[in-house]
Amino acid sequence: MPALSYRTKLVLAMSLVVAAVTGSTIFVTERQVQTGYQRLFEEQFHHQTQAFAEHRARQLQELSTLCKTTAEKVRVVSAMEEALASNDPDLLYDNLDVEGLSLINRQAEVAAAEQSISTSQAPADETDGATAMVVDASGHPLVPTKPRSYFPTFLDVQQGKPVALFKKRLTTADLQRQEIGYLAVKQARPKSGSPADFHLREFIVTPLIIEPTNELLGAIVVSYPVSDLTSQTLPEGMQELMSGIWLDGQIYGPAMPSSLHPSINSRVSSMMRHLPQSTGPHSDLNPLYDGKKPHRLFIKEIPHNPLFPAAAQVGLYSLHEAMKEQRGLRLVILGFGLFALVVGIGFVMLISHGFSKPIEQLVQGTNRVRQGDFETPVEVKTRDELGTLAASFNEMTKDLALKERYRAVLSQVTDREVASQMISGQIRLGGEIRSCSVVFCDIRGFTSLTENMPPAEVIALLNEHMTALNRVVHKHHGVVDKFVGDLIMAIFGAPMSYGHDALNAARCALEMLQVRTALNETSTHRIEMGIGLATGEMLAGCMGSADRLNYTVLGERVNLASRLCSSAGRMELLIDRNTYDALPPDTIVEPTAPLELKGFSDPIPAYRLLALPAPQPIPAPV
Structure with missing residues (x-):
């Protein structure tokens, strides 16, 4: 994904802010x-x-009171007993007409004058008017033989469904008070048996009870269509x-x-x-x-x-x-948001132009510095923060150029690792006791080899030799301490230890011999070397004065490595006891006779290092 420019980021930020504000609004x-x-x-x-x-309360108040008053009259209760005993429903309905059933029916007609609620727009039929009837204690209707205008003829059509609901309660003999509720009644001329064929009616069920014995004889059932009050009552x-x-x-x-x-x-x-x-x-x-x-x-x-x-x-x-109102408001807000976005982007483009140019120049200057060009300054055009930044950048490039020159010179006169740590301030004047390994490598017969050789050829010979061996030292995490004529001194374990320093030094020394042998096959002059390797504690640090420093190691083990190098034969590698003890058990060595070395009062045991075990491969990650 390509990097975004500063101006693009400002436009995106503005767009996100406008989008967030618009969306929130x-x-x-x-x-x-x-x-x-x-x-x-x-x-x-x-x-x-x-x-x-x-x-509903107004409708029911008078009608329910009339039903209660009628049901409590002694004449009505007596007529109910006689009608049940003689199986003569007309006897009951005649008395009810006299005592108030007709009045109840007229009141129910008034309640039913409103439009009936239905799920269809069917024309009015028998279920649209008010009805009244009497049922016995088992829930069966008492059907009069004489025509009664208020008697519900739709009961025959629906096969007594409301009556069955009454029966479930009446047969439990606990209907002791008037109960009011809704039932869905099928039309007298049903169409399909679906809910559209039913009308909703409100029923008033008033029990007929013999007072002394509290015996339930039956009930007066009055019903009328439920009114649709919405259009009449809503403002x-x-x-x-x-x-x-x-x-x-x-x-x-x-x-x-x-x-x-x-x-x-x-x-x-x-x-x-x-x-x-x-x-x-x-x-x-x-x-x-x-x-x-x-x-x-x-x-x-x-x-x-x-x-x-x-x-x-x-x-x-x-x-x-x-x-619809939400959509309209959404469009209005989106319009304002789009207008704000366009205006904001215009301001961003205008303002960012003054930012982007200096920043682009700084980016170009940074790229030149990355490529090693420290001499081309960035032009300072303004006196604001960007101008101050450009001036600071120019000062920084001057410091980097000077530091790079110091690094280049220092890397040429000392080891890269030492130079890097000295520049970063990690190495200070003085020293510390460290456990290290030191390798000395010297050319045998160098004086006789170069006696009649032109100086330029001598320098070319040494440069080829030292360059090849220097690479071997760095390969095995060593530090080239110094070149002294035809001698190389390398340190392993200072200023930084990589672990197994003695083993790294031994591998480095063996590879030095191999590299020199390979060079002898192609070089004009054949060179043979002797190498000494010693391990132990020594003083490591910057030695010299505050004006001129040299990172090196000092101590008895350093002297021992130098003496072993002097005692080594042509293409021979001698190591001390400490180094031998630090190497793997299957290392191939050849003990020498104890060596009488200058500076050491007692004979020193030494070993010719012939071969090391092959490095173990690093297991692949699981």
Whole structure:
């Protein structure tokens, strides 16, 4: 991936800031719109449910009182006993007409004057009016032989389904008070047996009880269609409301889209099971979709008696307007964001031009420094921070140029590793005791070899020889301490130890002999060497004065290595006891007679090093 320019980064940063601010604004605005519509829907649904409850209470108050008063009359209870005993329902209905059933029916007709809630727009039939009937204690209706306008003829069509629900409660002999609730009643002329063929009706079941014995004789059952109160009770501005009543797993309401009935039924059933009992409305935050149009669902449980199934008032609100408003606000905010982005990029391009040019010059200067050019300064055009940076850069390149010259000169007069550590300040005047190995390598018969040789040829001979052996020393982590004529002194373990310093020194010395042997095959002059190697503690550090330093090692083991080199024969490598002990057990050596060496009072044991075991390969990573 290519590196980005400073100007590009500024443009990207500006774009990200504008995008973040625009996105945050859109998010906050949409949340506020959603919250506002949510609050509006809650208020609308609360108004609807409150109006529905008040209207229902007004309808039921007088009608339920009339039913109770009629059922408590002694004449009605006596007529019920006689009708049951003589199997003459007309006896009962005649007395009821006299005592108030007709009045009850007229009151129910008033309650039924509102539009009936249904899931279809079917024409009115027998289920659209108010009805009244009497059932015995087992739940069976007492059917009059004389025509009664209020008697529910739809019972024959639906084969007594509501009666069966009454029967379940009546047969338990615990209907001791009036109960009110909803039931879905099939139309007198059903179409398909689907939920669209059912109308929702409200039932008032008033028990007929013999007072002294508290015996249940039966019940007066009055029903009328449930009114659709939405259009009559909602104030202006609530036209998005769609309402209905959910009863026993099925939604009823002409305004409810039929495509949403399964989803509404499932969602309301789940809410009725899991929400706590409360008189307030509940909202489902997950929208329902009619095609691509989202809707918000609200429910409120309608109080009911145990004789009837659970019911709830359902409000369905279209979120189309809210989504449309959100889209409009989103486009407006995006437009402002795009305008701000264009203006911001223009300012960035204008301002960054003054930044990018000096920075590009600094980058070019850095590339020249990386390539070794310390002489070309960066032009200082301004007096601001960038101008100060350019001036500092020029001063830095001067210092780097001087330091590089020092490094080049120092690397030529001493070892690279020593030079690097001296420049970095890791090596100071003085020394420290370190365990090291020292190799001395000297050419045998150098004086006689170069006696009649021109000086230039002597220098070329030594340069070829020293260059090849110097590479061998560095290969084995050694440091070339000095060149003294035809002698090389190398240190292993100072100023840095790589571990196994004695082994590294031994391998280096053996390879020196091999390299020299190979050079003898191609060089004009044949050279033979002697090498001495000793190991032990010695003083390592910068020796000399504050004006002129030389990193070296001093000590008895250094002298021993020099004496072993002098005692070694042509193409022979002598090592001391300490070095031999530090080498692997399978090292091949040949002991020599104890050597009488200058500077040592006792004879020194020494060994001719012939071969070392081959290095073990490094295992591949698993």
